[in-house]
Amino acid sequence: MALPEKQPVQKKFIDPVAVKKSISQRLVVNNITKIIFLIGLLFGLVVLGILLSGVVRDGAAWLSLDFLQNAPSRRPDRAGIYPALMGSIFLMLLIIPMIFILGVGAAIYLEEYAKKGRMTSFIEVNISNLAGVPSIVFGLLGLTFFVRNMGFGSTLIAGALTLALMSLPVVIVSSQEAIRAVPQAMRHASLALGASKWQTTFKVVLPASLPGVITGIILAVSRAIGETAPLIMVGAAIFIARAPEGIFSEFTALPIQIYNWTSRPQADFQGLAAAGIIVLMVILLTMNSLAIWIRNRFSKRY
Amino acid sequence: MDTKLTTKPAKEGVKTMNQPVAARQSVYRVNDLNLWYGDDHALKDVNLDIKQNEVTAIIGPSGCGKSTFIKTLNRMVELVPIVRTNGVIEYHGRNIFDKDYEVEELRTSVGMVFQQPNPFPKSIYDNIAYGPRVHGVKNKKILDEIVERSLRGAAIWDEVKDRLNENAYGLSGGQQQRLCIARCLAIEPDVILMDEPTSALDPISTLKVEELVQELKKDYSIIIVTHNMQQAARVSDKTAFFLNGEVVEFDQTDRIFSNPSDKRTEDYISGRFG
Amino acid sequence: MNSSSNKSVRELIQQNRQQKFSMKNVMERFMPIVLFLCAFVSVVTTIGIILTLVLETRHFFEVVSIKEFFGSTNWYPLNSQPEYGIWPLVVGTLEITVIAMLVAVPIGLTSAIYLSEYASERARRVLKPILEVLAGVPTIVFGFFALTFVTPLLVKLIPGLAIYNALSPGIVVGIMIIPMIASISEDAMSSVPKKIRDGALALGSTRLEVALKVVVPAALSGIIASIVLGMSRAIGETMIVTIAGGSNPTALVNPLEPVQTMTAYIVQVALGDAGFGTIEYYSIYAVGTLLFVFTLLMNLLANWITRRFREEY
Incomplete structure (x- = not known):
């Protein structure tokens, strides 16, 4: 982490350089979690798919x-x-x-x-x-x-x-x-x-x-x-x-x-x-x- | 059964049918009307005399009670649960707050047009026929006639005559508002209350509604609330200026706009507040 | 042509008003009462449930002591010396509930966050109905799924797993609850106004930061309520555990072994040949009462949370 150098005269609380550096990191985290959230959502859909296809596989032959x-x-x-x-x-x-x-x-x-x-x-x-x-x-x-x-x-x-x-x-x-x-x-x-x-x-x-x-x-x-x-x-x-x-x-x-x-x-x-x-x-x-x-x-x- | 309708709506209220038609009879006589929403004193000692076949405009800044006042005339204001009123509003000589005065009866002879066009999600035909049907008119031929006459009366017949069975929400905002006026004409009211009827409309639709008001005045007494002073000047015969729940001035429209007697009216007219 | 009917609409209306007055008044007077009675049916239902449970449970406690019911850790209704200690059924129920929540909470919440914070309007229009379909799958189908798909899969992964066990129905109950948690949480998150999100985004926050630091805290009461309601559903779920959980009331916690929940016990007795009036018959009301109290408390808690911590924007 690049901490801002202490400059007693021009005190800045937000250092643009550090922010810029951290942004890319934050965006990576953002994108990874986005995928995790999507996987969570897809889990339900996948289960529904497995359930329905399994039922059809087991039962279709008996339907008449x-x-x-x-x-x-x-x-x-x-x-x-x-x-x-x-x-x-x-x-x-x-x-x-x-x-x-x-x-x-x-x-x-x-x-x-x-x-x-x-x-x-x-x-x-x-x-x-x-x-x-x-x-x-x-x-x-x-x-x-x-x-x-x-x-x-x-x-x-x-x-x-x-x-x-x-x-x-x-x-x-x-x-x-x-x-x-x-x-x-x-x-x-x-x-x-x-x-x-x-x-x-x-x-x-x-x-x-x-x-x-x-x-x-x-x-x-x-x-x-x-x-x-x-x-x-x-x-x-x-x-x-x-x-x-x-x-x-x-x-x-x-x-x-x-x-x-x-x-x-x-x-x-x-x-x-x-x-x-x-x-x-x-x-x-x-x-x-x-x-x-x-x-x-x-x-x-x- | 072969029933024919007279085409001319009765000019007089039913209650006054036997009275001689004077030059300008009073429709409403409002005496010391006070109204509260809870603790909020919204109308203070209002006194007005509204004449037949005139257009009475009610103007004033927002929150002055003009909308509340017009809703009191057909007791729609009572839909707000915390409302209290006292005073007298005589409609053709009968106090509308009397215990045995049924609101349904009052509202059948006093029509209302709202700020936002509010047609029912039904066909154009059913929108117009709603009122008569509710009041027991079932004959298809009579209904057909009422629908046509009302739509003609609201100057919208030519635009909708080929699609009477389509949903009213397919119409433009201005057409919807004229449809609502037609719906109100269908029960042949005696008075039409208009609560800022053009506030949601574009200028051209506004103009059409204003022309319609001039036309309707021949057969009906009209009370119109408006925030638009030019509109009041254009359409009305008399104007009442409301401020903080009080009637500041009530006079001929020309006088109000050219030579008001109250300083506050003058300030408002000349755009100094409101 | 009938000249006497030659009149205006207003006169026609006036005439009708006078004629039809009585009929109209009857409707006006009568309908509110009829409608009130419709609404009152729900109150009567609640009274009916409580009366049923209390009256029949009383018969149960005429024979079994309250001390035994809450004190004993053995549930042996079929023994020659029957014992009615409720703990095994409670433990079985809680075991299933915990497993279900471990599945449903993370998946339900991530789904909700994705739907509310990331998904485009189009994606939402496709995904939400699918979740609704999942919510509409009958529990009997989930039970079949647990027994014929999840259990065999788990047996492959965990050698020595009993065919009837707590794990498989627990997971499937969790899957069943996902849509419920997802949709209630998503509603709570979506009702956080856009301007609050925009404010955070304008400060340079990423979507994730907005979601976790702004939206989730603002919607927390709704999220917690969804979890509590999900638990209540898990506790009351019947068919999945009946089909895949076995019928072995035990106070020992081992998700790999057969269990029996309160609901499954009730079904077992209803399907068995316990005669009307026997103590076994009445025992289902005792268990039912406890189940009712559990779920009622959960629902009241969820209501209280949403009401107490409602965010005003």
């Missing part, structure tokens, strides 16, 4: 139309995923209206109607904490309340209600964000035309926030459909040969079926599990892309 149409079987070559696939689709169809009505209703209340106060902030803190409760605890709630107390048994409706309650906090928060993003000027325009509060909310605010709301709901549903633990708690059947016939019939779902195959030691069943994962991932990625598309298509409209 029969696989989608058959019931699970002890003989791997005959095993299929039909009841689980239908179970997951039924769950989805049940969950969507539940979380749409409850989630958007709650979000509208909190953003448009609630007065700032103890009750409102209590509800909001409660929602954010609920979002952090592990899914298996929701499973315990479902098992106790829906399966036993309400007497639904291990049925589709018990599973759907459990997953809906679990998804609700996420839906509320994302809907609140979408509603908050609607400019105040829209509400004023409507109110100034003599529209009532509810008319303004229902005819202006809700339609304007709908893309954001729907994006949030799709993401929440795709989360819910991939959940295993709560369904295990609710008692979704491990082995079931038929698609559910109504909301009160027993059911299984894709993650449960995948878990069942994964936990068997034979390699063939691992392949079936991988094939099941492919089906699940295709559904989830489609939903995610749809959500991202909606978000980009309708963003920045005001």
Whole structure:
């Protein structure tokens, strides 16, 4: 290090020569760390790549139309995923209206109607904490309340209600964000035309926030459909040969079926599990892309 | 059902329909209006008499309460939770602060145009039809007629008639503002409040809106807040000068600009502050 | 042509107002209540969870003493003389959590710094959705990945590694949490205003110096909150540890051996044939209560950190 020579007359605290020297060094450090940071980021992407390619490698051979149409079987070559696939689709169809009505209703209340106060902030803190409760605890709630107390048994409706309650906090928060993003000027325009509060909310605010709301709901549903633990708690059947016939019939779902195959030691069943994962991932990625598309298509409209 | 609309909007407010049409009737009579935002005394003993079919301009430096005042006239100011008012604003002889006066009713006959154009993210047609629909007009033919007439009234029909189903956000800022004026005309108000309607517009769009104001004056009473004194001089019949929440002077526009009676008005007009 | 309907819009509106008043008033009066009830569902859910856990756990403690539950280091629910000491499950859970955080914190934070400080707008638009996809991968898939890919890889690297062990699920739980830590931290860093960065850059700082000396300190509360939330997720994670961690409750810390976490125990009992009303059945509520308390404390802590240390720009 070239320290500045002590010159009592012209005292300079910053020596340009030293700075110039150190700059190149600092830039080297900067560039090296930049690469390290990039590697950190790429790690996640690489893992995702390995994961997906590994699953495809293991499972592609087992994918066929029969696989989608058959019931699970002890003989791997005959095993299929039909009841689980239908179970997951039924769950989805049940969950969507539940979380749409409850989630958007709650979000509208909190953003448009609630007065700032103890009750409102209590509800909001409660929602954010609920979002952090592990899914298996929701499973315990479902098992106790829906399966036993309400007497639904291990049925589709018990599973759907459990997953809906679990998804609700996420839906509320994302809907609140979408509603908050609607400019105040829209509400004023409507109110100034003599529209009532509810008319303004229902005819202006809700339609304007709908893309954001729907994006949030799709993401929440795709989360819910991939959940295993709560369904295990609710008692979704491990082995079931038929698609559910109504909301009160027993059911299984894709993650449960995948878990069942994964936990068997034979390699063939691992392949079936991988094939099941492919089906699940295709559904989830489609939903995610749809959500991202909606978000980009309708963003920045005001 | 074959319904035909009269093409001429009623000039009188519904409440005054049976009264003889005097030369210049009062639309608003403001008596000792005071308004507070929390502890901030924003309007102090405001007294004004606003006449029918006139353009009344409200001028004053920023923060003088002119915007607050115009928002009080259709009680939009009450959207701020900490607002308190006292005093009387009579709209066609009825105090708008009366308990049984519904804000929706007031706002249906008092239209408002905002600083920033604020169309809904809907089609042009739906923007105009929004007001009538909210108030229960469902007949498609009537709506079509209202939409056309309102857009013509706001001098924007020719520009948008071929794309009524396109999103209103495809329009330019000036067009959006005229669309907002048309939206407000669609419910056939009696008064139109304009809160700095041209502050976000370019000079040419501003000119169009000013011309429109002159046109609309035949059928409506207009109250316009502006920070632009030339605009006030160009478009208005009467001008009120606000300062620190008080009305310093209220008179014929020519008088205010040529021979103001108050020193402060003169200072403001001649650009010594504000 | 009906001459009586020959009227202006204003009259039409006036007429409608008078007619429709009652219906409109009903909506106006009714909807806020309906909407409030929707919002209240979340409160009811919380009450439901707490009631469920408390009431059922009470049955557990009618048989097992609190002293045994917190004092014993043996968890042998299936023995003829069952013992219910929670420590092995807690140790297993913490072991997984620590391993996961060792993976997730450095990688999550470097990703966040890169995204917020170095990446171009275009790169961000590509990279962020990929991270979102990683965040959307179901845990069952991660579990499969741990068992069929990570464990065999680790067995090759570490001879003598048990097939079921703490290391593999720990690493994979960490991978699962990366997107969460990255995105929350990145949000915190991105909300540091540009002018503060520009100020530092104008003094001749390098990007790295701006990132580490200006942005990270300013965004610290968000970063710490992201880590705490990540830990909470790790503690509550179920399927990865169930599939790849084994079912061996042990209070000894050895990541190369099988473990059992609190969540994995609950699943094991739910899949087993413990009858309703048995002490084993009620034990999952006791474990669930502890799990709930752990994660709740973590979440409250994260909330408190973000609120307490929020930067005002």
